[in-house]
Amino acid sequence: MRRNIVKITMLVMLVALCMWQIVILWLGDMSSHNFLGKRGAGNHVILVQPKAIWVNVGKLVYKIDGSRNEYSMLINEISGLVVSGVKTSDIEKDADMTYEDLLSMPGILYEYDLELGLQELVGSDAEILKSDIGVNQVFIDMSRYNDHMTNFYLVTDDTRIIYAVTLYERLEGHQKIMERFNNPDATRNLVGYQPSTTSNKKQYIRRNNFLPLNTKEAPIEYDILQVSNPIENMSREEKIEELEQYVNSFFANPLLKEIDERQDGSIIFSENMRAIVKYEPRGTLEFSITSANEAAKLTPIERLTKVMGFVEACTGIPRFLKEGMYLSEIVNQGEEYIYKFDYKYKGFTMQLTNPVKEELGLDHILEITIKNNQVIKGKWSILRIEPKESTDADSGDGTDTVPRGFDEIVDTMYELYVPDGYETLDAVQCQYIMSTTEGKMNLDWVVQYLGDWYYP
Amino acid sequence: MKFSKVSMVVFAFVCFWMFSGSLYASEFSTTDSNVKVEVVEKDDKNIEMIVSEDKYVRITQPTKVNTSTFESKMNIAGETSQGTEIVIEVYNIQADKDDISLLKASKVYELKTVGITKSFNQLIELLEGENKVVLTYTNEKDKKDKEEMIFYIIRESEKTKESVKKPDSVLKVFETIKGPMS
Numbered sequence: 001m002r003r004n005i006v007k008i009t010m011l012v013m014l015v016a017l018c019m020w021q022i023v024i025l026w027l028g029d030m031s032s033h034n035f036l037g038k039r040g041a042g043n044h045v046i047l048v049q050p051k052a053i054w055v056n057v058g059k060l061v062y063k064i065d066g067s068r069n070e071y072s073m074l075i076n077e078i079s080g081l082v083v084s085g086v087k088t089s090d091i092e093k094d095a096d097m098t099y100e101d102l103l104s105m106p107g108i109l110y111e112y113d114l115e116l117g118l119q120e121l122v123g124s125d126a127e128i129l130k131s132d133i134g135v136n137q138v139f140i141d142m143s144r145y146n147d148h149m150t151n152f153y154l155v156t157d158d159t160r161i162i163y164a165v166t167l168y169e170r171l172e173g174h175q176k177i178m179e180r181f182n183n184p185d186a187t188r189n190l191v192g193y194q195p196s197t198t199s200n201k202k203q204y205i206r207r208n209n210f211l212p213l214n215t216k217e218a219p220i221e222y223d224i225l226q227v228s229n230p231i232e233n234m235s236r237e238e239k240i241e242e243l244e245q246y247v248n249s250f251f252a253n254p255l256l257k258e259i260d261e262r263q264d265g266s267i268i269f270s271e272n273m274r275a276i277v278k279y280e281p282r283g284t285l286e287f288s289i290t291s292a293n294e295a296a297k298l299t300p301i302e303r304l305t306k307v308m309g310f311v312e313a314c315t316g317i318p319r320f321l322k323e324g325m326y327l328s329e330i331v332n333q334g335e336e337y338i339y340k341f342d343y344k345y346k347g348f349t350m351q352l353t354n355p356v357k358e359e360l361g362l363d364h365i366l367e368i369t370i371k372n373n374q375v376i377k378g379k380w381s382i383l384r385i386e387p388k389e390s391t392d393a394d395s396g397d398g399t400d401t402v403p404r405g406f407d408e409i410v411d412t413m414y415e416l417y418v419p420d421g422y423e424t425l426d427a428v429q430c431q432y433i434m435s436t437t438e439g440k441m442n443l444d445w446v447v448q449y450l451g452d453w454y455y456p
Numbered sequence: 457m458k459f460s461k462v463s464m465v466v467f468a469f470v471c472f473w474m475f476s477g478s479l480y481a482s483e484f485s486t487t488d489s490n491v492k493v494e495v496v497e498k499d500d501k502n503i504e505m506i507v508s509e510d511k512y513v514r515i516t517q518p519t520k521v522n523t524s525t526f527e528s529k530m531n532i533a534g535e536t537s538q539g540t541e542i543v544i545e546v547y548n549i550q551a552d553k554d555d556i557s558l559l560k561a562s563k564v565y566e567l568k569t570v571g572i573t574k575s576f577n578q579l580i581e582l583l584e585g586e587n588k589v590v591l592t593y594t595n596e597k598d599k600k601d602k603e604e605m606i607f608y609i610i611r612e613s614e615k616t617k618e619s620v621k622k623p624d625s626v627l628k629v630f631e632t633i634k635g636p637m638s
Binding site: 188204414 | 516517518525526527528529530531533534535563565566568571572573575576577578579581614617
């Protein structure tokens, strides 16, 4: 009897050990896995991805082009800190601090493409965070970092107004990132950036741009991308089958939907005229829902939550697009709000040229419209964007380098387009340029001048 | 007598051990620098810059004749006349320590001819130790023929970085690079 008890105890212990080992092998540890759905300090979710996160270590700035996980870790950490510790009354205008001063300090900068409220930035509807401040950049000052204090700054779109916030808590994840980027071995092969605001090009570029230092000796190497519409190469049956996977989630009863194939190649899926989804062979998917009658006024964060919830749930938006997209603009037209998203690949943003915009009928890669409390319209590209295969003789190993530096680009602009030299350029950036809906996509310089884009 | 001899030898050894680094570094004297630091007022701010003897070339980054950094790369930024051709050579004492008399540039950078905005940028690689930067500029129109600017960038070792690391690590590292913050 006693022997049996010992045996059973040992067996239970071995089973428990096995379970523990499986958990460790699969998950690493359990610290980041919240099985009970409880949150730590304050409720928040990531609603808006920044366009870029920059690390300023000294004289050069580096971009975190890493995985979405790294972005999520950083955003979660700072959002958690804000949600648990900030009241709008803590936010004070710092009249002495200039944007140039900020960029002279070691720290981590979150750059967004538009101005957002604090609630939207940290993904929390806490009343205490309600304010009229529109924030375009968040700078975490890592110069005075110690165990008990974090200084961070909220920067408005024109970078003229800077708000300072001090919290008495530490950001360990941010500190680890700083330490990693302070290691010369870790940054040796990374592209270093020069903020235009602190550079000798300051007087030629109106807004701050992080200018990549591209040289003959250390050129920026990038993946050549391939744009294609794989659906158009399919047979009719395959095409319908593939598109049904995209569109079925829009219908209450997908089996009853009607399919109308037009002569121009477009296919319309509809259900009692309540929901219509249209595929266009040039590579777009568009939908509209006709029953947006519920009159309800949503707050900006409620609208954003609805839109992001829709994007996440929508099976018609390609996964790669969801992972690389970031919010670029919100346009208000009467009761409608249009949320426009752009796309980035490995940290480099992508721009559609005007002919491609016209061809696709899109200004941005993804546009979602919300009215009252319902997402009513949307249109996006379903073109596949992937690294080009290295079989082509002209593309070598599927990578290429950027041939010119920003000095040459700014000089070219001033020689060709700004003869009097009075006007400044709006933006100078290195971006993927989508100039075709079928073919190669390269990384090169784009310049915005008097509102128009140039490809010098 | 014997004791004093021994103590002298020990003292010499201690001195050699303690100051060998400085003796070694002094082989690469910074006295051959031929540039000046000037303070210029721009946008209501006093900005330091390194200028050549003839004031033809102004370096806005770095801004000191001897700059310390922990970074392995630095952007050399400056201003000069349009049409100027610039070559930057970087000599590193540690890389060339086997034969100081036959110093070879560890890196040579030939820049694009300076354009209409009259400014230039070049990312240079720094090796640990003292990096002597020789910037040669030529402009036929202005009769500048291979004039030189010499300044130094010292890339501090990882050991030094570790020693200043804690507490307030980032600030200390940053202050070493940029000077105390206000």
